[in-house]
Amino acid sequence: MTLFSAPFVLLSVMLPLASMVLSCRTEWQRGYRYCLPLLPLPALLLGVAVEPGWWLELPGLLIGGLWGADDLRRAFLVLTAMLWLIGGVFAIGYLKDHHLRRFCVFWSLTLAGNLGLIISLDIASFYSFFALMTFAGYGLVVHEGTDEANRAGRVYLGMAVVGEMAILSGLLMAAQLAGSGLLANLPAAIAGADRQWLIMLLLLAGFGVKAGLPLLHFWLPLAHPVAPTPASAVLSGAMIKAGLLGWLVTLPFGEVSLPGWGNALVILGAVGSLGGALLGVRQQRPKAVLAYSSISQMGLMTLMVGAALANADYAGPLFAVMALYVLHHGLAKGSLFLSTAMALPTSRGGQWLLWLLIALPGLSLAGLPFTSGAASKLAMKELLKPDSFGFAMAPYLPTLMSAGAVATMLLVWRFLWVQRAVAGVGSNPAFMWLGWGLATASSLILFWWLPWPEAVPEKAWLSAMVYEAWSLFWPMLLATVIAALAWRSVKQR
Amino acid sequence: MTPSLLYAFAGVALCGIGLFGFLRLQHLLRKLMAFNLIGSGVFLVMVGLAQRNGQPDPVPQALVLTGIVVAIAATALAVVLIRRYYHLSGQTTLAEPAAKSARPKARSVNREGAPE
């Protein structure tokens, strides 16, 4: 970290906040809209260009601030900045003049929170940005102002506030034990705590609200669909990951092996990934299907979190895989969400092409070979071998992963199905094309050039996929068969 | 029972009678008379009790003289007031006139003082 970049770091978080100046005058709001994609740009540069391991001390901030990034955070930062950028581009085209200024303000606030929490190394800033993101997110959820949006907003806010409080108490207790205000000291402190269960429960539940943990997920399928589409994309793609990041930076990974917690989380993850799919296939609206898909995907990640908790030795490599998975899922899900707002072109060929491009990120989610999904799935499989883990649920991990893939594929089919029903034909504003195109491109292509964590197993690379193609492919096939059967049975009726 | 004590007891008796009258009588002049009676009683006690060693004590004599002057002054003032009071209200007792003046009184205080 060179000296000159300290202002740059500040800029990357402060730019969204500073942009709110544009909201002061009514005449400026039109310009504000065009600024949206610029806001996460410094952060993206920071994530891509700067070497991990830097930090920036801000002693006056709160109760002593420390900002920085490591491998894990870098992946999150890249994803987040990327997705917000794409969302911003898309939003330019998507937004109407209805409460435009308000939307921009909340967008900027949420963005600042989301970026800030990633680069915070101290508890207070982390929590501050987390809260900022949560509360400002409400503005995005209820933006449309419909009754449905308001109801969703209420549920979102209620659960979020409860979650915040759980986090606060958990962090407080952990920080008290650690005797430090830095996140890095928390895991060790929690590992040695007398009331470890309570702290872990609070943190798991608190962040779990954001991460859509089963039973804490109720707000998610309500809120994600009602938000404006670019907001849904960042909600589902980026903000949902903040909960995961919260787990990763606070829970005692790599300190002690906690098989009990591992079991519990694996079960929860399984319930999430399969249950999400089960509920998701019954949804009528594309965005709702996607929201359940997010729950399902987060279930898979919960699975990994459980495994990492259960075995301290595997925590490091698993983190890398999770970072990869996060990157993959965020971009893919962002692209999918954006596509819900796209109108189909009139020409038949164009329609087919568009459907293909819409479906590809979905298939990537399901693990289509040579996609980002395949890379993450393989890396995950490589690590989650039953013989590496000693906890009770370990033997079921491969089965669960395959089941998860089937479930994902089913959801993708379901999404395409309902999307086809609602998609209209018409023209899209150029910025929507651009945003959606960027999303799809980054999910399918750019992904491979993004900075990956170093500890990712080699299997994730393209070269390995050739050998593993079948193992990736059969769940998709299975799911396609089921989907076809279901479609037929519905059609016959 | 020395003569001096006799005086004193007589004085006490006068006081008692006077006090009875003072409290019971309503007519203001009678009250005033009762007051004078008490006064006389007190003077008698003063002179009577102070007969030390059979010798008349000059001090109480002097005091009583002063006292009488004071009493006369007080009586004179009282008489003037009572007369004026009677003149104004036509009453000879202190009893509140029955609600006669409740309202006018309230209004006229700021003017303070009745027309002659």
Add this chain to the structure above:
Amino acid sequence: MTLWLMAGLLFTPLAWAVLTLMVDFRKGRLVTWLGMAVQVLVSLGLWAAVASDGGFLYLLGGWQAPLGIELRVDGLAVTFVLLTALVAAACGWHASIYLDPGKPWHRYFWPLFWFLWAGLNAVWLGGDLFNLYVGLELISLAAVGLVALGGQADALRAAIRYLMAALLGSLAYLLGVALIYGQFGTLSLAGVTELMNSGDAQSGQTFPLVLMLLGLALKTALFPMHGWLPPAHGIAKSPVSALLSALVVKASFYIAARLWLDLGGELGGFALAQLIGVLGSLAIIWGSWLAFRQTKLKQVVAYSSVAQIGYLFLLFPLTWGVTEAISLQAQQGITLQVISHALAKAAMFLAAGNLIMSVGSNRVDALAGVSRFLPFSLFSFGLAGVSLMGLPPTGGFAAKWLLLQASLASGQWWWLAVLLAGGLLSAAYVFRVYRASFIESTDTDQFYHPSRSLEVIPMILALMSLGLGLVAEPVLSVMSLPFEGGGQ
């Protein structure tokens, strides 16, 4: 120097009384202003002299007691002399503007005023029981005359009632004096104390003391003998009410207190002390309650006097059978209470008079909404009320504080409840007046602002009462100065 001062102090009021008797109101006013200036300066000088050199005994005309008049010029006495000078001067000044020169009988105000002043000085300085009696009578007669100046039947009725009570009280006191003299053969308070301490005399009897206290309590309007006070104080002209409430009732109390402090230890008893204390407490509670219920402004203030006088009588239980230190504390407390009440009540009556003049009615309701005219007098009224409530930093508070301490230290904690409840009750009636003044939405849009000097006088008094708490220490240190032997 002090000789001249004493001469000036005693001579001026009497001389001026005679002088003013001969002229009409306006001339009397001019003459009085001069006299008041002299009187205040002399009192100040005497106070300063005593404060620096200590007290002394003064034989009037050089004649020895018992036939001569012996004056006891100690710290307490000069403090009261000074207080009298200040309050009386303020009231006199106020009266000289307030009273209507057109009424012929107002010319008698000045002689009565000066006689009253002379009587007060005589009482503060008096050293023997009979002279005190004479002083008391002088005060009473002058005061009755002042009340009667109102001229109406109601004023006369109140004056006569007052006169009757005062005369009865005086006689009871005189009878007590006679009995004491019969027993001890001396009239000097110091002499009686000396005789009792040396054990020469057979142990005294309580009866004469009780008789004297009874008479004085009647004149001080201790509950339940307070019936004469509210009508008299309520109906009199405001400056007169101020004089009566501030000074006149204090004179008889002063004598009672002196008697008690000198003789009470021997002749009094626990039961008597407590009984008086209880009566005082009842006066506080009942007086405040009645003050709260009054509809006329000056009646509120008058009943407040009844309540405030109740505090004074707590002196009796708090000085009987306690250590020297506690007794001193109680005495200091009561002295402060006397002074602060004198200042505050004078301010209150004068302010009430101004307010009545301003709104043209003597009812509390008539004050509705007047605070928007920023009546200066209302502010003075409020400041004085603060002192009555016993809130800091007023003299009333300092007094209450000392009394609280004394009752705690003597273990008589029950007076605490009385003191605190009394403060709250007085808040109730003061705020009732205040509250009325804040009512908006009334049709009062006429407000007559009295002349500046009328408004300034109560303010000065109220501020003095307020500031007394801040300077209580130096004031009290002068009060406690003993008088040194029989020096001239």
Add this chain to the structure above:
Amino acid sequence: MTLSVLMPVFALMTSLLASVILFALPEKGYRLRTIINLAAAILKIALVGVMIWGVAHGREYEAAFTMVPGVEFVLRADALSMLFAGLSALLWLLTTIYAVGYLEDSPNRSRFFGFFSLCVASTMGIALAGNLFTFFLFYEMLTLSTYPLVVHRGTTKALRAGRNYIIYTLTGGAVLLFAIAWLHGLVGDLRFQEGGYFSDVDPSLNGPLTIIFVLMMVGLGVKAALVPFHGWLPQAMVAPAPVSALLHAVAVVKAGAFGIIRVVFEIYGLEAAEAMGLLAGLSVVAALTIIYGSTRALYQVDLKRRLAFSTVSQVSYIVLGLCLFGPLGVIGGLVHLVHQGIMKITLFFCAGNYAETLGVHRIDELDGAGKRMPGTSVAFTLGAFGMIGAPPLAGFITKWTMGAGALEVGMDWVVAVLVISSLLNAAYFLPILHRLWFAEQCEPWPHERRWGRLETSAWLLWPPLITATLMVLAGLLANVPFSPLSWAELIVLREVAL
């Protein structure tokens, strides 16, 4: 008379003299009155600023003389008093500015500002009081000077509120006086002293001392609005908005809380109070008050009334912080003294703005107000989030420090109280925010007034914006020297001597 003696006296005198002058001014002297008001306020800030600087560098300011035998009048500037004095000096300026705008075109301004200054003088006196006696003196003066402000409007409702206010506070004052007198009788005149006096007290005194403590808490608790002595506070919100702001944020409730701090720290001593078991009871009362106030606030439909109940709840944080008898908890309590002041004054300013500009008093009339009055609404939003304890605002610093303090001494249930209270705060503030920003305006404003280009009068707009900024800064820059948090740490370091 050196400067160190004169400084506290000057600080007191600025507003006292201002008050006298203001009373003397004619009603029509608007401009002059404003100038005097602002000049006095700025002068006071300067004086307090100098003293803060001095105290931070170890200087002492003290003025004392004997009032009544055995009792001294002491004005003293120490770190603790500067915390309160700084707060009140700063907020006085803002409130004065606000009041000038708020009372534009309304009658009785001379009276109002006179008593207003008097009220601030009392507050300053409370802050600078060097012993219990002096404290009590100004404590009662505060009661009296706020009464005319509470009943300022002169309506039946205001008068009733004023009566209740007086009954509560004077009774509380009497109880306090009793306790102070008793304590004085037991141990003599006690100056506030670091670490208190009773760390090695004769055990036989424990009984009386306990009773005295309870009495003092009752007496002070009335002003601090501890349940069940809070009844006057929600009623007193009928007063004009600047008064409510002052009452709730700086003067009255804080005087009570500050008194509790003084008594616990510097008379009893934290350790002694804990050893006697006094703090446990107090903490339960404080916790109950926090929960009770928040719960009642939920059901209020009047905006200012909701804020008033919120005050009931928030002020007890200060008390609760003290009961945590560890350095962190104490810091949390102390810092909340300032934080709550800034946050609550912001909220009341905003509530006043809504009432004054739009005629809106009820929460359900606020729909869409954010669009009409963005500046005010932003300030209100920040204030509300501060109250909830959302980071990085001032309220979060309080909650965090207190929570850490509670855990430090093993009083884990306090964390639960904090969490519940935050949830309740969120429950009653967030719906308001939703209405402000996301609800569409359905009906015209009840009494709208226009001020040209600005959303409301500049006099009304700037104070809440400034306090909101301060609140954000107090949270964001909590670790900077001279921030409330740092100052509280300094106090704990110096005074409490834990």
